[in-house]
Amino acid sequence: MDKTLYYRSTCIRHGKYLLLAILALFILTSGREDKPGIRVLFVGDILLSRNVKEEFQTRKTFPWENLKPLFQSADLVAGNLEGAVGNIKDRLNSPVESPVFAIDTTDIPMLKTAGFKVLTIENNHSLDLGKTGKKNTIEALQKNNLTPVCLENSPQFFTVKDVVISLVSLNLVLGRDSSKNQIPSIEIEQKLWLARSLSNIVIVSIHWGSELLDWPNREQRETAAWLIKNGADIIIGSHPHVIQKPELIEGKPVFFSLGNHLFDQKYPHTKEGLMIDIRIKNDKFSCKGILTHTQSNSFYPEISDTIDYKFDSIPYSSATLRINDYTLKPASVNEGGENRIVLQAFQNDQMVWKTHPMSVISISSCKLDDENEYLFALEKHYSSLDNEMNVRPYVYSLDNQGLIARWRGSALAWPLIDAQISPSNNNILCALHRGDSFIKLDKTITNKRVAAYEWNGFGFKGSSDSIACKACEELYKK
Secondary structure (H helix, E strand, O other): OOHHHHHHHHHHHHHHHHHHHHHHHHHHHHHHHOOOOEEEEEEEEEEOOHHHHHHHHHHOOOOOOOOHHHHHOOOEEEEEEEOEEOOHHHOOOOOOOOOOOEEOHHHOHHHHHHOOOEEEOOOOOOOOOHHHHHHHHHHHHHHOOOEEEOOOOOOEEEEEOOEEEEEEEEEOOOOOOOOOOOOOOHHHHHHHHHHHHHOOEEEEEEEOOOOOOOOOOHHHHHHHHHHHHOOOOEEEEEOOOOEEOOEEEOOEEEEOEEEEEEOOOOOHHHHEEEEEEEEEEOOEEEEEEEEEEOOOOOOOOEEEEEEEEEEEEEEOOOOOOEEOOEEEEEEEEEEOOEEEEEEEEEEOOEEEEEOOOEOEEEEEEEOOOOOOOEEEEEEEEEEOOOOEEEEEEEEEEEEOOEEEEEEEOOOOOOOEEEEEEOOOOOOEEEEEEEOOOOOOOOOOOOOEEEEEEEEOOOOEEEOOOHHHHHHHHHHOOO
């Protein structure tokens, strides 16, 4: 064969292979790119009383008119609402020096009109009007198809285009009732573990830090590290009322403070705010900041020209809890401010069954024997054993009809705080108990005890195995 013809034939043949390879790569890549993207927006502190209320009453204008197009472009818009629905005369008497933000219930619909879908309400002003005020706030938000997120109903789960996002709301600032959340704590660990088990992305909204301080204090940094260690993917802070520069900690974005969004403080730095623009696509998320500003004669936020603070291509968990051939996804049920979820079982992207609303505290898959995979859950139920709504352990198997209860323990040997399958032995359940007993219940006893239990095929029985007991002690060593 003529050499020129040979080389030409070879080049054509190789060119075809290259073209086919490029075409295959294009098909694979375009398939991924066609996956719909998700946009989530978070804003800082929102005030609907005091001078802000006076402005929209006087001007007869809408505070978010300039931001409505942006909000409408997002799948989920969330912010931190400061205050409580009710009358200021019902304020909680308190030794804590703090202003009272009473919200008129007729102003809540503005949040829905603006485009908000979620409001975190766990902050130092949520109890300005006592527990009744907080309850009224929850009910007013729900009445307007807005989701309130507080500690009690955390985590809340939101499924957006097949991606499950969970949101936990915390407060580390003393309110008028002199209370705040404690970190570290078993309760908050459980909420983070539940969020991590059942969602792709875990977001923590936290009220913390020092007012008007434009850098994070030591408590914020230590708390951020603990939250990330226990499952947080994104941390969004509020309370300082000024922007604090965000950072990556252990590869996770921490927005220490978004500053004010709609607020009536007049110091120059308090008139700057930061909105977080979260984009989710192809098993990764990115975050960037959108700066806002309020004019000297107004408290309404406007987008400024500068965009700053960007974190790109952070991978997230591509699957929620899987057991056997089922993928379990949660749906939050808002009933009375409690944390209740419906578990939905999917096979090949089709839902095959769902549970009734459950008060789940934690959930995980486990292999208690060599053959079967089970679901281990902690749930809150009433028992005549202690006449309390308390933590109860359950073991389930799954089939095409739903969950099958294989074992349930009222609280094992003593009143229960927490329980986990041992990471070193699938047959062992490690339990953290209260210091009192069912014979003599006494919640004032602060000491705790750790016990190990062994699976016998029908349930858990107490174990005296020294290795198992030591492993459980190490698990709960704080």
